[in-house]
Amino acid sequence: MTARVVNLDSAHREVRDLLPWFVMGTLDEAEQRLVDEHLKACAACRGELEWERQLREANRVALPERDVDRAFAALRARLPAQPREVPLFERLRDLGERLLSPAWMRPMLALQAVAIVGLAVALWAGRMPAAAQEHTYRALSRPAAAEPARVVVAFTPQTSLGEMRRILLASDARIVDGPTAADAYILAIAPERLDAAVQRLRGESSVLLVQPLEAKAAQ
Amino acid sequence: MLERIARGDMRAFETLYRAYFARLARFIERTTRRPELVEEILNDTMFVVSTSAHKFNRTSKASTWIFAIAYRKSLKALRDVDDPVEADDALEAVPDTDAIEPRDEVMRTQLRRILTEAVDALSANHRAVIELTYFQEAGYREIAEIMGCPIETVKTRMFHARRRLKALLPERLEDIL
Known part of the structure; x- marks a missing residue:
């Protein structure tokens, strides 16, 4: 009780x-x-x-109104004219806090998960050819796999992009560098097609210069 | 808004200043009973808001943070002029009961005046609780944050403030109520 x-x-x-x-x-x-x-x-x-x-x-009594303009002007005179320089550590801390705030947490975690999966896939994919390469055996007597030959080519300034493309396709060539300072391009061409390609390129009226680089080095 | 102010955005600061001016002025005036000090205390408060906006940690409402600064500045101003902050047992300024006319609107107006005078006779801590509760419409948890004290202290202060108000009011008025 x-x-x-x-x-x-x-x-x-x-x-x-x-x-x-x-x-x-x-x-x-x-x-x-x-x-x-x-x-x-x-x-x-x-x-x-x-x-x-x-x-x-x-307690709902009203008090006499005050002059907000005058009061603000008085305070304005006391405040520093320049914006406050926020120290680096405070900016970093604020950024950290903002990123860790609940609103950001979810998308950040999702992004992180995607990044982890992406990295794992990239790592796995990257390891495969590397592993295959490690086990490839090549005898010293065997000639090295054919490297593409390189040819320097210069086109006339009037050559259109379409024309350039047609010439490259016809010669089985790919641009691997350029335009150089002299407005030339470096083309890659399979060695067995090099001679035919050089001949074809020299026969094009839009081509000013054809100079195989490897041929020169071999000479 | 406070983030913009922390970066030195003066227009954001002026907007905030104007938005809070009337409420803060009233809170400071009711807490200190010193109309002549209100603008100085208010500007001291807003000066701190302007220069410390980068310290606002978002765990409380912006208004709670600003009122807490205003409360501390009010108490400091009272101490500077040797006005007691804590409850004073010697009750003064007992309202004049002869002026009360028990007639509708006249009576209500008189009642308001007497109650206002009675609140003025309380200590600064009690006045702040009364003002935050009845005019600024703050809950007791928010008041505890503003005053930097436990929730139970807010309830106790409010209880004592109400008891004192009753003691200050003339018996005749209590009959009317």
Whole structure:
């Protein structure tokens, strides 16, 4: 019985202390319900509530208006003219905090997961040819795999892109460098087709210069 | 807004200043009862907001942070002029009861005046709780943040403020209520 009285007292005290915020509607839902329930049974708190309402009304008195322009001008004169230089460590810290904020966390984690998967795939794919290469056996007597021959070519300034493309396709050549400072291009051509290609290139009216690089070195 | 202010954006600061001016002026005036000090305390507060905006850590509302600065500046100003901040047991400025006329609007106006005077007679801590609760419409958790004290202290201060107000009000007025 005593315990029950004590509990009732503490519940009454709790509600009584919450009444000012109950009147203002600034309690959370659970507290609002707690007060509502208690008020039904407690005449003392209902009386108190009326007094709270008077207090709320009394505090709504308006004070004389002040001159915001004058006050701001006074403060403006005290503030530094230049924007504050934010130290690097503060900027980094702010950036870190912003990136770690809940709003950013989810997309960042998703991005991180994608990056991890991407790296894993790249690593796996990268290892495969490397492993294959390691086990390739080549006898010293065997000639090296044919490297494409290189040819320097210069076109007339009037040569159109379409014309250039036609000549390259006809000669089985690919541009691997250029235009150089002298406006020339380096073409790669399979060695077995080199002679035919050089001849064909020299026969083109748009081509000013044809000079096989390897041929020159071999001479 | 505070991030822009931290970067030195003066237009953002002016917008914030104008948005808070009336509310802060009122809070400071009601807490200190020193109308002549209000603008100085308010500008001290906004000076700190301007120069410390980069320290605002977003764990509380911007308004809570700003009011907390205003509260500390108000108490400091009162200490500077030797005005007691804590509750004073010697109750003064008891409202004049003879002026009350128990008639509708007249009575309500008088009642408001007397209650306002009664609030003025409280300590600065009690006045701040009353003002934040009834005019600024802050919940007790937010008030605890602003005043930098435990939630229970806010409830206790409010309870004592209400009890003192009742004690300050004339019995006749209590009958009317």
